[in-house]
Amino acid sequence: MTLHRRSSRPAAVVALATGLCLVAGCGTAAKKTDSAASGGTQTTTAATGTSSAPAAAPAGQKVKLSVVSLLPGSTKEAFKAFNDQVAIFEQAHPDIDVQPHEYEWKGTTFAAQLAGGTLPTVFEVPFTDARTLIGNKQVADLTAQVRQLPYAGTFNPSVLAQGQDSKGDIYALPKGAYGVGLQYNRALFTKAGLDPDKPPTTWDEVRADARAIASKTHQAGFALMGKSNTGGWNLAMLTYALGGRLETVDSSGKATVTLANPGTKAALQWLKQLRWSDNAMGSNFLLDWGSMNQAFAAGKVGMYLSGSDVYTNLVQANHVKPETYGLTVLPMSDSPDAGLLGGGTEVVVKASATDAEKAAAVKWMDFYYLSKLTDQQAAVRDAKTLVASKQPVGTPQLPLFDKATLDTYMSWISSYVDVPLGQMKGFTDNIFNQKLQPEPPVSTQALYGVLDTVVQKVLTDKGTNIDQLLAKTTPIAQQAVDKAS
Known part of the structure; x- marks a missing residue:
């Protein structure tokens, strides 16, 4: 996977571990996509359409701007909410024609889409891929445009750093950030005789609850993703929570793969027992992010690991019943190095975009992703649009801006929050006590694969002998990381 390049800013990545804090943010439309843009110097508020920079195109010319919309299979209500927002944007910007494209980021297909030029002009990628694309100069420099946004100085610096190069130039803007949580099905908990208001707080309790669910409901008590790089992603979550790390990085940025650490060994041994001794993991071990969400929403999975913001997708694409959803924090081991893996999604513009397309792209990114967090009219408009189409408002996320900005934003939308926050208290009440850690910083997706x-x-x-497996896999992983970096 030649897509991935070593980050030249390990310090900026480490900053993510200390700079992020949790708030309940407004759910947005899509999950896991990619792109970046540079060019024109404009900014627009979503509610008013006022601009503080040059127009996206000369007078009389219309810019066609292709953008990612929602995941394939999202509900008609979700698409209506998205299309309503496109209409509002185009009314404010009659010189821009937004052309939406359904899209889901997958590690196994993204490189080919990028190389083949089939991605839209504005697309989304995980934090980990953004660093690679920036290093490879595969996305456009947005520095001039972003610096003119009225809220440019209030970004959470640790989040913004994920879209910057070693010089501090900005190539990507954050769509959302998350901490990993334990997603659980309250209905299956009840059927298994468990209290859904008392989710597990230790890995032993997770295992015991998974056994009960599997035994009494004949569904997977706990399931793990296993393909398209998501198996590695989930293993990293468990490794971190048990005090391990998958890479060490020296001062030059050189990464050494450290698979045979106690945390990874303990994670795999726990999974082995849950699978073979307890028979509590079902029979499908090739789920990815999309198919896991589908299985969970269908009531086939009791618990799984994913980002704290996944509820939005579960509603939009998987028709989850809100009353069945629960979210709590991941248990942490007693290790002083135990930590919560965090991540997020960046919005970028393809490097080949014209100046007019780049200017239009920044207007769209401002309108659709960011101004709703910084402008009261935009925040209320967005919340009303989502509520009218029965879309989530209030899904827990990590803040993209400073605390004052976010506190103000939450006061604007408080009356529109429609997610079951009471069923997420295990997460929102306890996340501040957990030490957030960034994903492995070098060639992350290659390692996950x-x-x-x-x-x-x-x-x-x-x-399977876990020690032998890790010893055999370590040089393979090191080669993959070196090749991709």
Whole structure:
């Protein structure tokens, strides 16, 4: 996967661990996509359409701007909410023709889409891929445009750093940030005789609850993603929570893969017991992010690991019943290095975009993703639009701006919040007590791809020797990381 390049800013990545804090943010339309743009110097508020920079195109010319919309299979109500927002934007900007494209980021297909030029002009990527694309100069420099946004100085610096290069130039803007949480099905908890208002707080309790769910409901008590780099992603979550790390990075930015750490060994041993001793993980070990969400919403999974913001997608694309949803924090081991893996999504513009397309793209990014967090009219308009189409408002996320900005934003939308926050208290009440840590900083997706095979091996081969497996896989992972960096 030649897509991935070593980050030249390990310090900026580490800053994510200390700079993020949690608030309940407004849910947005899509999950896991990519792009970046540079060019014109304009900014627009979503509610008024006023601009503080040059127009996206000369008078009389209309810019066609392709953008990602929602995941394939999202509900008609979700698409209506998105299309309503497009109409509002185009009314404020008659010189821009927004052309939406359904899209889901997948590690196994993204490189080919990027190389083949099939991505829209504005697309979304995980934090980990944004660093790679920036290093490879595969997305456009947005510095001039972003600096003119009225809220440019209030970004959470640790979040903004994920879209900057070593010189501090801005190539990507954050769509959202998350901390990992334990998603659980309250209905399956009840059927298994468990109290859905008392989710597990230790990994032993997770295992016991998974056994109860599997035994009494015949569904997977706990399920793990296993392909398209998501198996490695989930294994990283468990590793971090148990005090391990998958890479060390020296002062030059060189990464050394450290798979045989106690945290990863403990994570795999826990999974092996849950799978083979408890028979509590079901039979499908090739789920990815989309298919896991689908299985969970269908009542086939009791618990799984994912970002704290996944509820939005569960509603938009998977028709989850709100009353069945629960969210709590991941248990942490007693290790002083135990930490919560965090991440997020960046919005970028393809490097080949024209100046007019780049200017239009920044207007769209301001309108659709960011101004609703900084402008009262835009915040209320966005919340009303989402509520009218029965879309989530209030899904827990990490802040993109400073605390004062976010507190003000929450006061604007408080009357429109429609997510079951009472069923997420295990997460929102306890997340401040957890130490947030960034994902492995070098060639992250390449590393996750190799770890998919480790997860699959443990869950499909009862006789797997974990020590031998990690010893065998480490040089393979190191080669993949070196090649991609």
